[in-house]
Amino acid sequence: MKKFLIACFLFVVMANAYATPEEDRLALREFFAQRFPDLDLNEMTNGLYAFDEGAREQWLEMEDFPPYEIAIEAGEEDFNQPFANGKSYADCFENGGIGIRQNYPRFDTETGEVVTLEVAINKCRKDNGEEPLPWLTGELANISAYMSYTSRGNKMNVVIPDDPRALAAYEAGKEYYYTRRGQLEFACENCHMQSAGSLLRADTLSGMLGQATHWPVYRSKWGEIGTLHWRFQECNAQVRAKPYEAQSPVYRNLEYFLSYMSNGMELNGPASRR
């Protein structure tokens, strides 16, 4: 029965949308290629620094010795620290957890849910009898930063398996991205597609393409390293929409869609931003 309902739902979705995720991704690249004909689209993994020369110079100076290096080092130490049962993070991931971030988020066909890297890290802890870590910053973000660092240069490779629930998760994320919300009635799309590269008050807005390649991020505004869902919450609050919990299904689906849109682009996390 449940499967039948999902099939019905998908039929409706497909009848409306037609486009496959791959068609979506190519259409999105085409959108930005037309908006910024002189821009190397791969530069968009650097967010607003693809557009704003003055900000880019300051960012490059930060990159001389980026503050996220503190997080990478702490994350490496934590990553290699065995659990009380003698096992470690390396035992939970393919290839010992090294150079695999480009495959996240992934869809778990057993639970029918999107698994972000942060969810996988905390699941690993739980499976080994350890307490889960807070989602937004601190040790979890450090470990996430280290795992990104070992994956730098790999091309984003998020897979949507042949499972209607996976496609439904992708579609949910897509709908979220394009839906206006909050008192200000902004969709993610309003800022990061229509207005990408333009100023909102005094800030240049980043573009959607490559938005998922560089997490976690040390934001000067935060003064520490933080995960993507922290930024989701912040974006929501900025348009006066009540933020969801970090790693809630809504945000995980959004990350799934967003990451798929960055497929084929080089992973370059962790990163520093204003």
Place this chain on the structure above:
Amino acid sequence: MGSPIKIKVKLKGDVAEVKALMPHPMESGVRVNADTGETVPKHYIKEVICKHNGNVVTTAFWGTAVSKDPYMAFKFKGAKAGDKLEISWLDNTGDTSVSEVDIS
């Protein structure tokens, strides 16, 4: 005891180009904690001393306007591979940190 200082040295001829990152809150004493409404007390690095093979090459005096997790870069002559570079700081609470690297 403060966090270790991260140090990178690049040798170009006999010139050492040093970059250092020092994990430290650098509280200015005017920031208000949003949760408690209380002003966070001053907590900042006052002095940084950089030594090449035990000799001071640069001393920095800082106020509260140096950014969180301070970064500094400087250059000096007369360095060669295998030399020692030590950087240490002292903050206003009396806390210190010392780190040393081999120049290569």
Place this chain on the structure above:
Amino acid sequence: MKLQRRALVQGLLTAAAVLAVPRWLFAARPDKAFEEKTADGVVSDLFNAPVTESDKVTLKIPDIAENGAVVPVTISTDLADVESISVIVENNPTPLAAMFELTPQSIPEVSIRIKMGESSVVRAVVKAGGQLYSASKEVKVTIGGCGG
């Protein structure tokens, strides 16, 4: 295991810190200048001598700061016998941000990241051969909050 190793490292560092203590006693941080509320007060406290603008002092700092909490600054100079380099942010509550004391071994080029509370003129003052030279630049600090 982790704790033990940390304790050992801490022990070593504490020992190193103890050895380093005598040096702190000799360091003369110009504490009063760091408390001054005006740029002129800082200069007279530190040097008590006239300062001349000079194109031999290069102050590299953005026109528009991305985030006032982290503004990268690099100061360099062609002048010989440089004794010190200071960074002064005129509109900060206490304008003196940093002062570097150099030695004959130094190459006069230093970088640092500073906080700016609002748009301000930033001044670099170089003391070389007993004389004072400066360069300054207006830096705009915008209201952040929507970047990323």
Place this chain on the structure above:
Amino acid sequence: MKRKLTLLVAALATGLVMNTSAMAADAAEYEAALDKARQTLSDAESKVQLWTTSEILLEDAARAAAAGDFDLAVKLVNEASLHAELAVATAEREKKVWQKSVPK
């Protein structure tokens, strides 16, 4: 369409406010309005993403009530409900149009 709805809901809310301000509200009236608003908010939240403003208005209302200004408290509570209803209205409209923003 959206503007019409907004005006309608706004008119309703104003009507409520005028009604209640005709005679001074008391604590019981505030409690009743608060219960109703909480229900409206939670109904809305089960369907859509609330505006941050709804909860902020409830906090403001609680402060007004604590200060004994029940007229203002009731007004703010009703406004919180209004913002929840507008969030639902936006979401329903968006259901029909979001696809138009997707690049094809």
